[in-house]
Amino acid sequence: MNSLTSAGAGPLHGKHALVTGGGRGIGSAIALALLLQGARVTLAGRTAAVLEQTAHELASALAGATAPAVDYVTVDVTSRDSVDQAMAEAARRHGRIDILVNNAGQAASAPFARTGSDIWRQMMAVNLDGSYHCIQAALPGMLAAGWGRIVNVASTAGLTGYAYVSAYCAAKHGVIGLTRALALELATKGITVNAVCPGYTETDIVKDAVANIMAKTGRSEEQARAELAAGNPQKQLVQPEQVADAVAWLCQPGASAMTGQSLAVAGGEIM
Known part of the structure; x- marks a missing residue:
């Protein structure tokens, strides 16, 4: 972990946020959104070099402003230790961690008949167990403070079914169930628990999906991307910043009446 800038002001001034999967894509966009709201942010992920680079990029983006601290720490969310x-x-x-954003995730595609136990367990370990481990670790501090924000970055796959990603869908449905159950348990504790459910978003996961479509169908990159965006009524891929804006709003003091919700950021795909 490495401190890079000094504390600043904003609606989340004085709050400490930890974002898993914070080194790239949606995670780094969420980190920037929270920094702009005045929170201190710890990026968490598996690869120190990626986290360090992202932390420096975020600090540079905020140069000249009164910016909060941005740090990083390596973690394997599948391991409680x-x-x-x-x-x-x-x-x-x-x-203490006031804001926990469970963003770390992986997606694997295979017909159910070829979804072995290794794929099944990996999808559960990263997407569902990881959220469980992180919430268990952060929750005592939130309970002691009487304030907290937990945002689980799920997926529209947690709200509906998609073919050929049964393990991923099952894990993300589990995240939604965890979100709702925990929101009820903590409703009188000053802690909100919500999920944000992006549709197909401009991330490495989507880049892999595009490459997979191209390899299996012979379609061009443009055609493959259009296929993924076809289910979005706006006919476009979601941008990481759009997901980050939804997360940042849920973390603000003014969102205190929002709990147990699963917000689809998907251009109207899920209603």
Whole structure:
């Protein structure tokens, strides 16, 4: 972990946010949105070099402004021991974690008949178990403070079914169930729990999906991207910044009446 800038002001001033999967894509966009709201942000992920580069890029983007601290810590969200160590280090540097964004995720595509137990367990371990581990580690501090925001970045796959990603869909449906159950448990504790459910978003996961479509069908990149965007009534891929804006709003004090919700950021695909 490495401190890069000094604390600043904003609606989330004084709050410490930890974003898993914070090194790229949606995670780095969420980190920037929270920094702009005044939060101190810890990026969490598996690869120190990626996290360090992103942290420096975020600090550079905020140069000249009164910017909060942005740090990074390595973590394997599938391991409770790794999560506990990372959370403890983050809290030691910047105080308790007030805002937890569970963004780390993976997607694997295969027909169900060829979805082996290795794929099934990996999808559960990263997408569902990871959220469980991180919430368990961060929740005691939130309960002690009487304030907290937990945002689980799920997927429209947590709200509907998609063919050939049964394990991913099952894991993301589990995240939605966890979100709703925990929101009820914490409703009187000053802690909100919500999910944000992006549709196909301009990320590495979508780049892999485009490459897979091209390889299997012979379609061009433009055709493959259009196929993924076809289910979006706006006929476009979601941008990471659009997801980040929804997350940042849910973290603000003014969103205190929003809990147990699963917000689809998908151009109207899910209603």
